[in-house]
Amino acid sequence: MSGKLYLCATPIGNLEDITLRVLRTLKEVDLIAAEDTRNSIKLLNHFEIKTPMTSYHEYNKIDKAYTLIEKMQAGMNVALITDAGTPGISDPGEVLTAMCYDAGIEVTSLPGPAACITALTLSGLPTRRFAFEAFLPSDKKERRAILEELKDETRTIIIYEAPHHLVGTLQELRETIGNRRMTLCRELTKKHETAFRTTIDDLIDYYQKDKPLGECVLVIEGKSRQAVKEEEQASWEELSIQEHMEFYEKQGISHKDAMKMAAKDRGITKREIYQYLLEHK
Structure with a gap:
């Protein structure tokens, strides 16, 4: 056996x-x-x-x-x-x-x-969906690729970091994903456990004066679905309606279905798409 x-x-x-x-x-x-x-x-x-x-x-x-x-x-x-x-x-x-x-x-x-779950439940941020990244890779190319992926992440993000790398990581996050609400958890379950409800910007400012101490877990809010939707809509609006239709029709999608999809992408009605196409024949 x-x-x-x-x-x-x-x-x-x-x-x-x-x-x-x-x-x-x-x-x-x-x-x-x-x-x-x-x-x-x-x-x-x-x-x-x-x-x-x-x-x-x-x-x-x-x-x-x-x-x-x-x-x-x-x-x-x-x-x-x-x-x-x-x-x-x-x-x-x-x-x-x-x-x-x-x-x-x-x-x-x-x-x-588990530090990741302990920090998540302590954070006060949404817990139903989360993306756990542990320690970001030390390799610059890999690190940049992951940070780019996190830019549009709508789930709560959890990252581990050592105190001597904390400020640098916060600055990279600020440059990539922008200023977000977050909670910094440190010394979890120990005597000096702390949880800072803050933002990335405010935390960077705080640690310009105070030296980071203790192993840290960063719990960062995901990008709002509304922001993602608005950005997607803005990117579609860079195309003309005709170009938008062609994008779908080149994939073998029927003219009728392409109209529906383009209307949804742009936040307008199918009738408006139809009217535009009539006027620009």
Whole structure:
């Protein structure tokens, strides 16, 4: 019988947030794979957990995954923990999980703390739909591409950032997506937890005088649907109605349907389209 992989969420700050199920599992498995064993040993010692540990991190995520899978195929149960939060969320746990499925290893996730969800619920911004970007890529080209995608994102946006990069990231966001309402969450669940309801501009101004401290989660409002609609309508209005019709008809759309679509795009009636076409034959 093969063993099993347990994805165990651990506290993001406050140790009281660990679940009873995670504590029991960490004690019962044969091995704990930890992102940083030096960090995780403090957690295990606090709860008097004696289970052996091994490292599993960004720099050994492929090779070590094969080793862990071999152990699970031999019958060992393995718990995966990250430095803080839920494994697989912005860490190499997603790689091990995918490889376990490919190898036929059973995987289960033990829910618990996650900084992105904690920040979202604390933000006061819409929570029904959101786009989680974690840390933006360090590669300039990739970073620019993602920022361009976020420009028209209508969902609430969640981004992680380290304090020493915070101001630079805020400035990039301002240049790309404009000034938006946002909430900056820092030191989540810890003694000095703070949540600033503010705007990108005001936060940039604030940190010109104060040095950013603590790991940060930026929760940013999405672009309003009305703004998106107005921009789309403005772009269509750069075309003449005749050009607008041709755009659809060249795709094989019937004249009648092209009239309906052009009218909807431009926020006018089909009759107005028809009248224009009659006058400009």
